[in-house]
Each structure stands twice: as structure tokens, then as C-alpha cells.
Amino acid sequence: MSEEQDPEALVSLLGREQAPLLARRFYGEGTPSPITASLAQVPELLEVALPFVGAALGPAGLDERTKEIAILRTSALLECRYCVQTHTAVALDVGLSTGEVRALRGEGDLDEAFSDARERVMIAWIDAVALGRGPVAPELATRASEALEEHELVELTLAVSATLMLNRYCTALDLPTGADTLARLAAGGFA
Amino acid sequence: MTALAEAIAAEKIGGRVWFYSNYHCNLQCSYCLTESAPLVKRRELGREAILERAREASALGFTGYGVTGGEPFILDYMPDLVAELGRELPTIVLSNATLFNERRLREIEPLADLPVHIQISLDHPDPVENDEMRGPENFRKVVEAIPKLVERGIGVRIATTLDDPDAADPEEQERLCELHRSMGIPDEDHVVRPVINRGRAVSNEMGVLAGFEQLEPELTLTADGAFYSPFAPTVRGGRLDTDLLVSRTTSPLSAAAGSLVRIADDLPAGHDASIGIR
Ligand code: SF4
Numbered sequence: 085m086s087e088e089q090d091p092e093a094l095v096s097l098l099g100r101e102q103a104p105l106l107a108r109r110f111y112g113e114g115t116p117s118p119i120t121a122s123l124a125q126v127p128e129l130l131e132v133a134l135p136f137v138g139a140a141l142g143p144a145g146l147d148e149r150t151k152e153i154a155i156l157r158t159s160a161l162l163e164c165r166y167c168v169q170t171h172t173a174v175a176l177d178v179g180l181s182t183g184e185v186r187a188l189r190g191e192g193d194l195d196e197a198f199s200d201a202r203e204r205v206m207i208a209w210i211d212a213v214a215l216g217r218g219p220v221a222p223e224l225a226t227r228a229s230e231a232l233e234e235h236e237l238v239e240l241t242l243a244v245s246a247t248l249m250l251n252r253y254c255t256a257l258d259l260p261t262g263a264d265t266l267a268r269l270a271a272g273g274f275a
Numbered sequence: 276m277t278a279l280a281e282a283i284a285a286e287k288i289g290g291r292v293w294f295y296s297n298y299h300c301n302l303q304c305s306y307c308l309t310e311s312a313p314l315v316k317r318r319e320l321g322r323e324a325i326l327e328r329a330r331e332a333s334a335l336g337f338t339g340y341g342v343t344g345g346e347p348f349i350l351d352y353m354p355d356l357v358a359e360l361g362r363e364l365p366t367i368v369l370s371n372a373t374l375f376n377e378r379r380l381r382e383i384e385p386l387a388d389l390p391v392h393i394q395i396s397l398d399h400p401d402p403v404e405n406d407e408m409r410g411p412e413n414f415r416k417v418v419e420a421i422p423k424l425v426e427r428g429i430g431v432r433i434a435t436t437l438d439d440p441d442a443a444d445p446e447e448q449e450r451l452c453e454l455h456r457s458m459g460i461p462d463e464d465h466v467v468r469p470v471i472n473r474g475r476a477v478s479n480e481m482g483v484l485a486g487f488e489q490l491e492p493e494l495t496l497t498a499d500g501a502f503y504s505p506f507a508p509t510v511r512g513g514r515l516d517t518d519l520l521v522s523r524t525t526s527p528l529s530a531a532a533g534s535l536v537r538i539a540d541d542l543p544a545g546h547d548a549s550i551g552i553r
Contacts (some may be wrong), residue, residue, distance in 0.1 A: 101518060102516065103517070104518065104519070104520035104521070105521060106522070106534060106538065124517070125517065125523075126523045127520060127521070127522055127523075127534075128524055128530070141339045
């Protein structure tokens with residue numbers, strides 16, 4: 085993120101020089117993410133939202149691979165350009181194959197890309213939580229509770245829910261994808 | 276004693292809570308921190324909001340109020356509001372003193388019986404030099420207003436803002452002090468402080484750089500949130516600076532005050548909070 089502000093931007097991304105006092109510790113050494121730099125406008129929200137998002141989307145009982153499947157799939161279903169682009173790069177970093185990433189993005193066949201039965205149930209669960217209205221179908225709920233421990237189901241569902249929140253946030257505010265990420269995606273043949 | 280009162284007693288944070296009543300002003304000084312002028316965005320905090328926060332501040336253990344802007348007395352309700360504040364805690368109002376016509380003077384007469392001071396800017400003993408930074412006729416209006424306030428028994432302080440106080444001509448400073456003494460303002464009610472390199476002073480390449488390490492932590496409330504110091508909620512190129520923003524939350528005041536204490540707790544040992552607004 086550049087210190088120069090885009091005059092067309094809906095909200096300013098606060099560069100390091102304008103970062104409020106309580107936001108500074110979230111800026112780290114490098115360039116702050118647009119999520120950090122926009123949330124910094126309300127430092128008291130940044131202070132709770134970033135640790136929450138970090139915990140909800142980072143590995144805990146579920147590993148990074150599973151979390152990235154949840155984030156990328158949800159973001160693709162919600163058509164969040166920022167999250168799809170950013171988490172395409174992260175998913176590749178944590179070891180998902182190009183075929184798996186394309187399938188999660190809706191650009192390839194899921195059944196072909198994911199042969200593991202447990203992961204297929206998880207993806208069905210992610211789709212139902214991300215796109216559904218009302219309760220999840222009982223048949224899918226049964227399959228999910230057979231494939232996953234209760235705490236895993238909780239963690240997966242929260243990962244999808246937190247991603248939904250971010251998807252709407254990033255899309256509504258039209259947050260720009262980092263130049264580094266765009267370059268990496270272009271090099272890997274992704275849009 | 277509340278935790279906040281303890282932090283104030285330990286001088287971790289200042290005892291005065293500041294209110295930015297508004298950002299507009301009848302003047303347009305070259306070093307103005309807030310880029311104030313007649314037609315800028317007003318960012319008015321509002322009479323009721325100020326009174327509510329003031330009551331909370333008093334209950335939390337703050338020991339004084341400050342009102343600044345923009346020019347506070349551009350607002351019709353300011354004389355009444357300052358009187359209400361002064362009935363609760365000692366209050367200081369920063370003013371350019373150019374709006375004290377007969378009607379305004381009558382309205383502020385009740386302040387004479389209260390622990391209220393009006394801090395008035397006067398930068399130079401000569402009209403031409405003074406008005407260079409503050410605009411035409413400023414000197415005349417100020418030296419006419421001060422005796423009228425003093426006559427009415429209203430507490431007055433003088434604030435002199437200099438681009439570089441260390442380089443100030445001692446003879447000029449002495450003439451300025453003779454002037455304020457001649458108007459009934461003793462030396463202890465005269466402060467000299469540097470231009471801070473924020474707001475319009477940045478565009479005009481004036482003043483000293485002041486990071487939060489040099490500023491006293493004093494809770495400062497504006498229409499945009501709570502800030503670290505009355506020198507913090509500055510405006511540059513029409514945009515509000517957020518580097519010294521504490522929180523957008525100003526109510527309950529305890530939340531904003533608690534955040535300020537947390538920031539003050541993290542200040543490096545031996546920091547030199549040498550710059551105060553009064
Ligand atoms: S310095 Fe004070 S008097 Fe001058 S323009 Fe700014 S608010 Fe008005």
C-alpha cells in the first residue's frame with residue numbers, strides 16, 4: 085500500500101505516517117494490508133477486529149490448508165475480488181495445487197481436484213454456509229458431523245462466517261489488491 | 276479515587292479535558308493548526324455533547340476543561356456554555372478576541388465570577404508584524420478587547436506563538452511584556468510557545484516538529500473522535516490528521532480516557548512532554 089492516497093478511493097488507507105497511536109503496532113515492518121490500513125480509521129475496532137480475524141482464519145484445531153480452502157472457496161462464492169486474489173496467493177503458499185485453487189475459484193471441477201472424502205464434505209459444508217439461507221440441509225449436517233469433530237465444525241463454520249464478513253467489507257469498500265500479489269498471480273497465470 | 280483520577284494525580288495524563296467546539300474561524304492565520312477559516316468544514320462538536328462529556332469528565336476525576344477551535348466565540352451559545360463549564364470545573368477558552376463587540380461582552384460578563392480564563396493570542400508588540408501572521412486589524416482589535424475584558428473582571432491570559440521562540444528578539448519580547456502588563460495582564464498569565472509544524476504551518480514551512488513524545492497527553496475531544504493532545508486534531512490540505520487519534524469513541528468518555536492512559540503507559544521512559552497549549 086502506498087503512502088500516496090488514491091483520490092478516487094472510497095475510504096483512505098492510512099499510511100504509516102497517519103496511523104493512529106493504537107493502530108501503529110498492527111503496521112509491522114512492511115506495507116500494511118489494505119484491511120489494516122482502512123480499519124485504522126477506527127483504531128478501537130482495529131484493535132479487536134484484527135486479532136479476531138487472525139484467530140478465526142489462522143490455523144488452530146484445523147490446519148492452514150483447511151482454513152485456506154474455507155477462505156478461498158467462500159470468497160469465490162461471494163465474488164470478493166480482493167479476498168480471492170489475496171488468498172489465491174496464500175493458498176498456493178500453503179501447498180494447495182494449481183488445480184485445487186482453480187476448482188475452489190469455480191474455474192475447475194471440484195470432484196476432480198479433491199478426492200479426499202472428508203475434504204469434499206467440508207467443501208459442501210462451506211458452500212452451504214456461505215450461500216445458504218436458513219438452516220443447513222439435515223442430510224448435509226449429518227454428513228458433516230460424521231466427518232468432523234464438533235470443535236472442527238465450529239472452527240470451520242467460524243472461518244466461513246469471518247470470511248463472509250471480510251468479503252463484504254473488502255468488496256463494499258473496493259479495497260485494492262496489493263501490487264505484489266497481482267504480480268505473483270499474473271506470473272502464475274491467475275487473474 | 277478512580278483509576279483515571281490516579282493517572283491524573285500521577286501526572287501520566289493531563290487533568291484538563293479539551294473540547295474542540297468547532298473548526299471554523301473569522302481569521303485565517305498562517306500557522307493555524309486546523310487550517311481554520313470562515314468557510315471550512317465546521318466540525319462542530321455541539322453544545323449538548325460538550326456538556327454531557329464534561330459531566331462525565333468531572334465524575335471520572337478530570338480537574339479542568341479547555342475549549343478551543345477554530346474560534347469558539349463564533350458560536351452564539353459559547354458564553355452560556357463556558358459559564359456552565361466554569362460552574363463545574365476551572366475552564367480555559369482559547370480565543371482570538373476579535374469578536375468581542377458590546378453584545379458579546381455583556382453575554383460573557385457572568386464569567387467574571389467563575390474560575391474561567393480566556394486565553395488570547397497576541398504574537399508581537401508591533402501591529403504590522405503581528406498582523407502579518409494573523410491578518411489585518413488583528414492587533415488593534417486584540418489590544419482594544421483585552422482591557423474591556425479585564426475591566427469586567429474576566430480572567431485573561433495571553434498566548435504568544437512564535438516561529439522560533441529561542442531566536443526571538445529579547446527587546447521585542449520585553450516590549451510585548453510591557454504591553455500586556457499595561458493592559459493588566461501579569462507575567463504569570465503570559466505564555467510563549469512555538470508554532471507547531473502541523474496544519475497550515477506545514478504548507479507555510481513554519482514551526483517545530485512535534486511528535487507525541489513531545490506533547491503532553493491531554494484528552495481532546497472533537498467531532499471526529501478523541502485525540503492525544505489539543506495539538507493533535509490538525510487539518511492539512513482539508514484532511515484531518517489521524518496520527519494522534521486515540522479513538523473514534525468519545526462516549527462513554529471512560530473508554531477514550533482509558534485508551535489515552537494505555538498510550539501514556541507505553542510512552543518511553545524519560546520522554547520529554549515539553550509542549551503544552553497553555
Ligand atoms: S490560529 Fe486561531 S485565530 Fe488563527 S485561524 Fe486558526 S483558529 Fe482562527
